[in-house]
Amino acid sequence: MADIGGHAIYKIEDTNMIYIPNDTVRITHPDEARYLRIFQNVDLSSNFYFSYSYDLSHSLQYNLTILRMPLEILKTETIQTRQESFDIFEDEGLTAQGGSGVFGICSEPYKKYVWNGQLLDIVKNTVHHDWLLYVIHGFCGQSKLLIYGRPVHVTLIARRSSKFAGTRFLKRGANSEGDVANEVETEQILCDASVMSFSAGSYSSYVQVRGSVPLYWSQDISTMMPKPPITLDQADPFAHIAALHFDQMLQRFGSPIIILNLVKEREKRKHERILSEELVGAVTYLNQFLPPEHAIVYIPWDMAKYTKSKLCNVLDRLNVIAESVVKKTGFFVNRPDSYCSILRPDEKWNELGGFVVPTGRLQTGVLRTNCVDCLDRTNTAQFMVGKCALAYQLYSLGLIDKPNLQFDTDAVRLFEELYEDHGDTLSLQYGGSQLVHRVKTYRKIAPWTQHSKDIMQTLSRYYSNAFSDADRQDSINLFLGVFQPAEGKPHLWELPTDFYLHHKNTMSLSQTRRSYTYWWTRGVLNHLPLPYDEVTCTENRRKLIVKKFHKYEEEIDIHNEFFRPYELSSFDDTFCLAMTNSIRDFMPKNVGIDPSPFTVRKPDETGKSVVGNKSNREETVLQRKTAASAPPPPSEEAVSSSSEDDSGTDKEDEGAVSQRSTPVKMTDTGDNIKITENIVQSMKDMYGINLSDVPSEDDLTIYTRFVQLGQNQHKQDKNNQQLCSKHRLDGVINLAQTPNIVGSCDLGGLCPPKQVSSSLFFSFK
Numbered sequence: 001m002a003d004i005g006g007h008a009i010y011k012i013e014d015t016n017m018i019y020i021p022n023d024t025v026r027i028t029h030p031d032e033a034r035y036l037r038i039f040q041n042v043d044l045s046s047n048f049y050f051s052y053s054y055d056l057s058h059s060l061q062y063n064l065t066i067l068r069m070p071l072e073i074l075k076t077e078t079i080q081t082r083q084e085s086f087d088i089f090e091d092e093g094l095t096a097q098g099g100s101g102v103f104g105i106c107s108e109p110y111k112k113y114v115w116n117g118q119l120l121d122i123v124k125n126t127v128h129h130d131w132l133l134y135v136i137h138g139f140c141g142q143s144k145l146l147i148y149g150r151p152v153h154v155t156l157i158a159r160r161s162s163k164f165a166g167t168r169f170l171k172r173g174a175n176s177e178g179d180v181a182n183e184v185e186t187e188q189i190l191c192d193a194s195v196m197s198f199s200a201g202s203y204s205s206y207v208q209v210r211g212s213v214p215l216y217w218s219q220d221i222s223t224m225m226p227k228p229p230i231t232l233d234q235a236d237p238f239a240h241i242a243a244l245h246f247d248q249m250l251q252r253f254g255s256p257i258i259i260l261n262l263v264k265e266r267e268k269r270k271h272e273r274i275l276s277e278e279l280v281g282a283v284t285y286l287n288q289f290l291p292p293e294h295a296i297v298y299i300p301w302d303m304a305k306y307t308k309s310k311l312c313n314v315l316d317r318l319n320v321i322a323e324s325v326v327k328k329t330g331f332f333v334n335r336p337d338s339y340c341s342i343l344r345p346d347e348k349w350n351e352l353g354g355f356v357v358p359t360g361r362l363q364t365g366v367l368r369t370n371c372v373d374c375l376d377r378t379n380t381a382q383f384m385v386g387k388c389a390l391a392y393q394l395y396s397l398g399l400i401d402k403p404n405l406q407f408d409t410d411a412v413r414l415f416e417e418l419y420e421d422h423g424d425t426l427s428l429q430y431g432g433s434q435l436v437h438r439v440k441t442y443r444k445i446a447p448w449t450q451h452s453k454d455i456m457q458t459l460s461r462y463y464s465n466a467f468s469d470a471d472r473q474d475s476i477n478l479f480l481g482v483f484q485p486a487e488g489k490p491h492l493w494e495l496p497t498d499f500y501l502h503h504k505n506t507m508s509l510s511q512t513r514r515s516y517t518y519w520w521t522r523g524v525l526n527h528l529p530l531p532y533d534e535v536t537c538t539e540n541r542r543k544l545i546v547k548k549f550h551k552y553e554e555e556i557d558i559h560n561e562f563f564r565p566y567e568l569s570s571f572d573d574t575f576c577l578a579m580t581n582s583i584r585d586f587m588p589k590n591v592g593i594d595p596s597p598f599t600v601r602k603p604d605e606t607g608k609s610v611v612g613n614k615s616n617r618e619e620t621v622l623q624r625k626t627a628a629s630a631p632p633p634p635s636e637e638a639v640s641s642s643s644e645d646d647s648g649t650d651k652e653d654e655g656a657v658s659q660r661s662t663p664v665k666m667t668d669t670g671d672n673i674k675i676t677e678n679i680v681q682s683m684k685d686m687y688g689i690n691l692s693d694v695p696s697e698d699d700l701t702i703y704t705r706f707v708q709l710g711q712n713q714h715k716q717d718k719n720n721q722q723l724c725s726k727h728r729l730d731g732v733i734n735l736a737q738t739p740n741i742v743g744s745c746d747l748g749g750l751c752p753p754k755q756v757s758s759s760l761f762f763s764f765k
Contacts, residue, residue, distance in 0.1 A: 002142035002155050003575065004189060005198040006558035007054035009140055009157075015044045035485060038492065041475035047425055048115065049140045049157075053555045056136045057109040057159065059187055060205040061332040061363060064198060065534045066105055066544060068359065101548050102556055108543040109134045110252075113159040113185065118481030137162070138184060139425040143414050143580035144193070145597060147399055151193040154390075156418045158426060159185045161211075162480055164502055167469035168373060168431045169228070173217040176505040178244025182374045182430045183211035186422065188386050190393040196558060202397050204333040206326075206389040207253070208367045208382055210374045213263070213275045214245040215282070230274050230372075239282035243519035246286065246296060250524050253366035254531035255294040258325055259283065260381060262303040262371040272372055276300060289517050294528045297328070303377045307442060314442045318381055322388035323348075329365040330354015331389055333396045337361075340398070348403055352392065355530060361396070364529035375430065376437040379423035383416065383439055390415055400598060407443070410586040410597035417580070432469065477501060 002009040017040070019026065049056060055063055106129075111117050115137045124132065138158035145152040163179035164171060171181035187207045195201040216234040236242075249257050261279060264272040280298065287295045299321060306312045330353045341349060355362040367385055371377045387405055394411075395403040405412055416439055424434040474492055477483045482501045483492050495501075527535045534540075549556050560566070563574065571577060582597050695703070 001049060001140045002157070003153070003196070003562065004054055004060070004155060004191070005201060005203065006196040006562070007051055008561050009049055009051050009054065009056065011140065012044050012048045012050070012135070031485070031491060035478065035492070038471075038475050038478050041471065042479040044135075047139060047429065048135050048137050050133055050135045052133070053104075055107055055109060056157070057111075057113045057134060058107065059185075059207050059332075060189055060203060061207070062534055063107075064203070064332075064334055065362075066107055067198065102551055102553070104547045104549055104556065106545040106547050112161050112163055112179075112248075115160075115162050115480065117162070119479075136160070137429075139422045141418050141421055143418055143582070144576075145411055145414060145582045147597060148595065150399075152394075152397075152399065153189075153191050153193045154415060154418065155189040155191075156422050157187045157189070158422055159187075160426070160429065161185075165480060166473045166476055169219055169221045170469055170473045170498075171212075171502075172219060173212055173233075174214045174241045174245060176241070176503040178214065178241055178248055180214050180245060181212040182426075183209065184374075184426055185209050186382060186386075188390065188393075190390065190397065192397060196562075198334070202333075202335050204331060204393040204396055205363075206331040206386065206393065207363060208369065208385060209249070209253075210369050210378050210382065212374060213261075213279055213370055213372075214242045215275065215278050216241060217275060217278075227271070230271060232274065232278060236282070238516045239285045239519075240513070240516075242279075242282040243286055243514065247520050247524070249366065249368070250520060250528070251532045254364040254527075255529045256297050256328055256365040258297040258328065258365065258367045259299065260321065260325070260367060260369045261298065261300045262369065262377045262381060263300075264304050265300065265302045266305060275372070286519065289519065291525070291528075294525070303371070303381070314380075315384060315439075318384040319388065321381075322385040325367045325385055326388050326392060327351050328353045329367065330361055330363050331392055331396075332363045333360045333393070335360050335397075337396070338398050341395075346395070346402055349392075349395070362530070362534075364531070373431060375423070375427045376435055379419065379426075379435060380437070380439055380442055383419040383423075386419065387412060387415060405598065406600050408600045408602070410582045410599075410601070413586050414580065414582050414597075473498065 001011045017036070109117070113136050114134045116135045120132050120134070136159050138160040140155075140157050142153055142155045145154055161179065161183035163177070163183075164175045164181055166181065168182075174180045185207060186209070187205055190204045192202040215232065216236060217230060217232050219228040219230055221228055246257055259279075261276060263276045265276055267273055280300070283296050283298045290296070301317070301321065303314065306314050306317060327348070332354075336359065352361075353364070355364045369378050369381050369385075390411075391400070391403040391405040394400045394405075420435065420438055423438070427433060427435050477498055478492060483495075483498070485491070521532070524532045554560065562576075583595075587595065587597070588601060
């Protein structure tokens with residue numbers, strides 16, 4: 001699915017459940033078959049990803065930061081504390097090859113984003129660590145942006161949290177440990193694909209987060225209403241739950257933590273505004289104990305209100321917010337600023353935040369975006385922030401002269417398609433349907449035919465939430481180990497609610513509550529704005545293992561991993577050629593003299609239709625965007641609507657128009673079907689010239705001169721004329737565009753090579 005610095009990212013295609021003991025000693029249990037069916041409802045072939053050599057649970061900034069730690073210190077500490085991590089046979093193999101080997105650093109995965117962590121903990125101490133393959137759930141996509149032939153890989157990775165995970169109406173708000181529902185960490189990675197090496201290549205990344213409002217709240221779906229009322233389940237005057245959540249974010253991302261709240265603020269009937277009022281109070285309470293320079297930034301913006309207004313441009317306002325956010329957090333890049341940026345810095349570049357180190361820049365802090373469902377509005381807001389960050393990333397790598405990107409360019413269209421696939425996938429996993437309101441909806445360029453399909457889309461999501469979400473929730477609880485079957489305890493299907501499974505602190509009588517004022521983890525404030533997880537300290541170094549590899553080990557052999565010479569394959573099937581390409585998929589066929597992916601083009605000039613092809617879209621959904629055990633929609637066109645938006649929907653037009661010619665109009669006359677109209681692309685669009693029906697006298701004079709030049713050329717080259725006389729016609733004009741052309745005659749005969757001494761370049765008015 002992607003390649004990051006030579007490390008391949010894979011998607012699970014198929015799984016098999018194997019019973020390890022011999023069948024002769026197998027003890028059957030009457031409930032085992034039912035638990036197996038529930039367990040297998042989590043379709044591991046849908047959006048589960050892994051890598052043999054790259055830690056997907058951590059960001060690129062974390063993975064490259066630990067590489068900068070002194071290797072000798074890591075080797076000394078890990079050998080003293082974790083001797084069992086080295087295999088004796090591996091050491092002997094290295095010695096047999098003359099002692100040559102490669103040292104690699106393995107970090108403990110971030111358990112929050114690992115979905116099979118509970119399953120592997122059972123066998124963690126009994127098997128070799130090479131058998132432990134950690135899996136993440138979410139989205140992974142990569143596209144190739146060609147900038148004048150220079151390949152740049154744009155990668156989008158979404159990590160879904162395994163804590164308090166579930167479906168839309170069954171998992172809202174936060175649990176007692178500060179984990180929120182639908183929490184997803186989205187990372188966009190930009191790399192110069194001409195050099196596949198972390199040490200020599202250029203890499204940049206930007207991280208942002210989405211998640212439910214960190215409060216105790218829920219919606220009762222027993223009333224069978226499309227929009228159940230929002231209720232606050234428990235009073236939290238000291239913002240204990242919000243404090244636990246933001247403490248996790250300070251440890252992982254540093255400061256500042258920026259909240260972009262897109263929940264409605266003005267409503268006739270108080271519905272979403274309940275969450276906004278409660279969140280403002282929680283943030284205000286927590287900020288009074290933090291230093292002012294590290295305070296939580298709260299940005300409320302009623303996106304639904306701006307969408308309905310005809311006088312406001314939603315994306316322009318989001319662009320202003322995105323600029324301010326990226327300037328505060330900065331982004332990660334593994335190389336120092338280029339000399340031209342230092343010599344002639346852009347005015348926006350000087351205002352950029354983050355943390356500057358000798359080897360590049362670090363992102364400090366993160367943007368946390370939320371609405372009620374964290375689906376449609378959130379995805380559009382995250383796209384605008386990602387688009388702004390992408391401009392800075394391209395500028396930092398020296399690929400554009402100013403950190404600005406405009407809509408209707410090949411680069412932004414490629415990035416928008418990645419984010420739409422990303423939003424569709426996450427929406428299917430959490431809400432049971434694809435996105436309804438996309439970027440084109442808020443740009444108000446969506447086709448009006450979509451509005452007639454709102455009823456079917458609403459029924460699809462309503463069906464998913466009312467009839468299939470409960471079964472999906474049971475399978476997720478069993479897969480993640482939230483519920484573990486045991487003798488003498490109620491079965492999973494006998495529980496009236498899973499509230500106590502996800503709120504474990506409510507079951508313990510002796511709770512150790514944190515301080516109401518010092519609500520952060522000890523040591524976090526000492527290193528801000530840097531994240532505590534990336535600081536070089538003894539506690540973090542204990543999480544790392546130095547591992548020895550043979551130099552021909554499969555895990556570090558980038559060439560064999562990428563090209564797979566031991567398999568029967570073709571170049572057309574390799575990942576580097578099959579991935580989305582800006583030139584092949586987005587650039588116009590008649591691009592002319594401006595092949596830049598940063599040039600603004602009209603919608604009808606693009607290589608791919610702006611509204612897309614419906615059949616291709618559905619095929620993409622089946623291959624890349626299916627959610628874990630997502631229910632099938634009522635019909636192939638049924639894409640359910642979101643409860644968070646009231647405006648129209650968006651979907652691709654049926655039948656994309658070919659970019660090479662206009663549609664062919666067919667008429668039926670009797671039994672024969674005749675083509676009455678087939679207008680090809682005009683000569684002006686194809687060649688840049690336009691010939692009139694009646695040429696002027698000046699043009700006729702020019703034409704006559706060219707005919708004479710052609711005749712004179714044939715007279716001067718008598719030797720070649722005699723050799724090719726059998727295959728030539730009298731009066732044929734032979735104009736060569738480049739010197740020293742070697743070829744054969746026009747009529748297909750085998751003629752000797754012919755050298756042309758001069759070139760002719762001509763144009764018409």
